[in-house]
Amino acid sequence: xxxxxxxxxxxxxxxxxxxxxxxxxxxxxxxxxxxxxxxxxxxxxxxxxxxxxxxxxxxxxxxxxxxxxxxxxxxxxx
Numbered sequence: 001x002x003x004x005x006x007x008x009x010x011x012x013x014x015x016x017x018x019x020x021x022x023x024x025x026x027x028x029x030x031x032x033x034x035x036x037x038x039x040x041x042x043x044x045x046x047x048x049x050x051x052x053x054x055x056x057x058x059x060x061x062x063x064x065x066x067x068x069x070x071x072x073x074x075x076x077x078x
Contacts, residue, residue: 002048004074006030006058006065013058013065015040017047030065037068045072 005024007014012031018024030040048054051073060066061078069076 002044002054004044004054004056006056008059008065017044032064034064037065040065041068041072044074 001019003016003018003020005016005018007016010032012029015028015030016024017026017028028040028043030036044054052075054072054074056069056074056076058066058076058078066076066078
């Protein structure tokens, strides 16, 4: 399973990627733009190809980032 924790901000987001066995293994800054969000989605898919095995926790229920994550079939928990 891949865990994705997102610290929401209006200008950019801090994203922590991790797994139960390894803990956090990557932290990245994601700008609030379609290109940056697409790059994050591609990174997540590269780490875990099965959307059912991805859990995303973040501080918002709406916006480009949330919509794109839901479109990919990820479990998103606000």
